Amino acid sequence: MAEPFKNLIGAQQVEWLAQRLTKSWKAFPAADFKARALQGLTKLELKARARHIADALEATLPTEPAKAFAILIGAMEDPLEATRGYGGSVFRYLAVSEFLERHGPEDIEAALRANYELTQRFSSEFCIRPLLLANPSRVLKALAKWARDENPHVRRLVSEGTRTRLPWGRQLPNFIADPTPVLPLLEALKDDDSDYVRRSVSNNLNDLSKDHPSLVKGIAKRWLQGASKERRRLVEHSLRTLLKRGDAEALAIIGAGGGKLTARGALSPLKAKLGDRVTFRANVRNDGDEATHVVVEARVHFVSRTGKSVKPFRLGRVDLAPGQEVEVRRTLELAHRTTRTLFAGVHEVELQVNGARSPLGAFKLTL
Structure with missing residues (x-):
């Protein structure tokens, strides 16, 4: 121990x-x-x-x-x-x-x-x-x-x-x-x-x-002009809260704006106990005529004492050529953290692709 x-x-x-x-x-x-x-x-x-x-x-x-x-x-x-x-x-x-x-x-x-x-x-x-x-x-x-x-x-x-x-x-x-x-x-x-x-x-x-x-x-736009790779990394890290929120302008700043995308996904299992793992999966296809940068998040609506608390989890960040499709996934361990206590109930999950959101599913957690 x-x-x-x-x-x-x-x-x-x-x-x-x-x-x-x-x-x-x-x-x-x-x-x-x-x-x-x-x-x-x-x-x-x-x-x-x-x-x-x-x-x-x-x-x-x-x-x-x-x-x-x-x-x-x-x-x-x-x-x-x-x-x-x-x-x-x-x-x-x-x-x-x-x-x-x-x-x-x-x-x-x-x-x-x-x-x-x-x-x-x-x-x-x-x-x-x-x-x-x-x-x-x-x-x-x-x-x-x-x-x-x-x-x-x-x-x-x-x-x-x-x-x-x-x-x-x-x-x-x-x-x-x-x-x-x-x-x-x-x-x-x-x-x-x-x-x-x-x-x-x-x-x-x-x-x-x-x-x-x-x-x-x-500031991010200005600092990216003629930026070194180190400064680009700094700028992108500074935008992380806005990116998780799906802020369209912030996404565009890192090259993930626009694009004609199709996304579908799923999660499993639909029922879980404390200590289990839930996997989020998404398939994203670029239906446009130009290459585009894609940021994919799963937004989990955790049951809380007062209702729901939303926490985004990054599934992937990729460049897609026209017609290209990619699968991204992430596994979440259902465990108490110092910053989050889990509660029993139905946890809804949204898929967020370059800021656009759609339902991904839900899992029921029992303690």
Whole structure:
């Protein structure tokens, strides 16, 4: 059985942090910190453990934010290599991130220095968001400079930290209302030599597409002019929400607009239990006189507590010559996920081909 995710933070990580803080600040009350941090820790889940340890930091670090941040910076290990991602071991910094998220707005300049250092060791996209809410102009100025930093972890923070709808992070309502201040940052990073950074740019644009679809489609068209294959990949990934919705303009941008297509499909089995698999199949033929690009999705209307919840699943993406027909399929495991709980009942499925929808069938799920 896999180790519980919450155990990424435990007694070993508390001991490590106590030792690092003592090295940074000789007067650090390590015994008091460890007693506070370890009390009741094992009963908590991962994020709650980070909050609990951050409480212990609040009780044992200086109350002046600049001093506390400087001690935390001094406690950090060497930066990660530019080519190395954030692995599980760096979760020992999660409580540091939580502390910065709480107290960063109390001293913006000191918090920016701490965020700059932390992001080279652990993700800072959560703890920089309160700074963007408190003083957006000052933080955007810093981010514009960081977009030219030699460290890809720092450059990624520029785009990841300004995502308007970052999963598990605070939303940025000011940029949801008006994303204009963020756009120059994305422009500066769109051809970054790190795929890690470019993927973050595409995620930022995908977030924006949920509130400003026309804006993002306009950016996509402009960026595709004379685009490298890397930028094309970025643009297509940034349009993924619109493509799943069957947005005709977004489909046309990636070359899947128009075309005279015939589609038919089926699913099996029609009755299933939790843990079974359901297969969706579709045959698509190009009846037109020109080659066309085709994007095929199965839209499952999952039964939910409140009615139905639609989730699209990609069956295939192909180029079809005139008269050519192709079969695409996908198998879905009927299992509970962290993002989706399954409920018994009839689940209807639609076939979506270049945005055009038709019934594919339905399966009855029993638990």
